[in-house]
Amino acid sequence: MELQTLTYIVVGATFALYIGIAIWARASSTREFYVAGTGVHPVANGMATAADWMSAASFISMAGLIAFLGYDASVYLMGWTGGYVLLALLLAPYLRKFGKFTVPEFIGDRFYSKGARLVAVICLIVASITYVIGQMKGVGVAFGRFLEVPFEIGVLVGMGIVFIYAVLGGMKGITYTQIAQYCVLIFAYTVPAIFISLNLTGNPLPQIGLGSAMSDGSGVLLLDKLDQVVTDLGFAAYTAQKGSSLNIFLLTLSLMIGTAGLPHVIVRFFTVPKVSDARVSAGWALVFIAILYTTAPAVGAMARLNLMDTIQTGEVGAADGNLVYEERPQWFKNWETTGLLQFEDKNGDGRIQYYNDKDEAFAAKAASYGWEGNEMVKVDRDIMVLANPEIAQLPNWVIALVAAGGLAAALSTAAGLLLAISSAISHDLLKGMIAPNISEKKELLASRIAMAGAIVVAGYLGMNPPGFAAQVVALAFGLAASSLFPALMMGIFNKKMNREGAIAGMLAGLTSTLVYIFWFKGWFFIPGTEMAANSPANWFMGISPEAFGAVGALINFLVATAVSKVTAAPPEEIQHLVEHIRVPKGAAAAVDH
């Protein structure tokens, strides 16, 4: 069957499934809309959390990042998984015991302050909106590439699907569609990986294959061969550390505490029946995430090796050592038409030379071979996952599956973010501040309207991404790491932390992180307004803007502690509240809202 027809069928079938679930899982109360009636089984919640968490970036871009950064990409692998340990140990069980609907609600109640709640709402909305833009873009791109529909139409279809299950079902509808989306995306990710691992190493498990010998009979280990192949062409060794240790350390820490502080992830743990379920559910979430995150390093390394071997067919420097352009494989041509692969025959020999011309020593050597610069002028990282099935010559249905998987990853994350945004608006702003006496029915209606509004805004921004769209992941994690995570943690672990300390801490953490990011990336990301070039030489102690969230969090902790020491202790009933959330007993009573 034609690839495109097949893709339509597979994607269409998954969409029909999501809509079917939406009709089955309608929400009839605010408790169902915000927290799925706190009736989600911990394993099911773990699976939904994994889909919620793994975005278009995890599915499409991460393996590509690993392929080109090698060891240095470990920051993403450890950073985006280690956060779940913090979540399980430091936040999830206590916030579940607190038993309400949103993250700002906890901050507002714990610090007896509408001001604190408002700061939390603002952090949440900024972090979530910036994050959701990327998902909407991902939906548009996936449609454009696999189904050849215009980008805007792709975004509109995606909006329509999310609209149906998120507006109808709220958290309940989102949870059950996310479970289905997880199954689709993990299947689509692991099938090509298994085939490629079998191909290269003879071992079907990518996690073992990455540490195995090549199956070509040479007995050379895959990682050694990869190191050899890339260093032969002037690139840095794959398994070697290239960035500064301090920066790698802080970036990992920022991603970890950012992960633990992201509201759309935290709120997933409000949906399980018990405190003990919240703990174990974080473990299940990480199991389901780890299946993809331990496969990704294998996909990255193997795809890189395949790419290098395809182009450098013989000995480096030999006259016939490079692929003749006219003999390039079909997948190469396919991706050239998308513009994600670009070749330019600089020395006019009709062969492709792909090497690191930024490395002076190697560039000099290359010149002696008659090479006049790297001829692969563009190798987009994203094709490492997208082109994988074609490179490994897998059947068409696998390619169709990858399209459906990418869409599932983007849609599931978008829905979780949109829910966090709409509940902050209807529950924290409307019910919590503007109209406290609103009836439940009206609040439910308001939350549906807020959801619809959030979808429209996200779709609009996805189609017209502001110039800073590429920078926003750093912003979302920086905000969550420097403002929300410390406030939540101190709210639980420091009984004496008071309103003044928490607000001062959040503002100090937030401002310092924002200023540091804007300093190197331009105020509000407006090009030309940066105060210093974004390069390691200018960074404070070599800390990149993406890695500053951990420093912002430290500033938050210090300022909050200092301010709380010199201001009045929190009222007696707040200290009782803290004692109450520290023990699991009585969680059933706490949910009565």
Place this chain on the structure above:
Amino acid sequence: MSEQKNGQDYWKANLKLIGLCLAIWFVVSYLFGIILVDQLNAISIGGYRLGFWFAQQGSIYVFVVLIFFYAFRMNRLDRQFDVHEE
């Protein structure tokens, strides 16, 4: 034993457990995966260099085990101090 004292002891036991888990969390990722990566890379397990393995595989496996270990031990503590849910 008064209820308040019981609550405090439970919390102390919890903090101790959290401290132990976070120490392991730190060692496998930051110490083995980042700070000591070069030294550990001199050792190999299977076809992996050990430091690289911790950074891209091992730390993730340990994280998973840690969370289940914590959940299991906390359930026991909850019962021991009689603060478990019905």
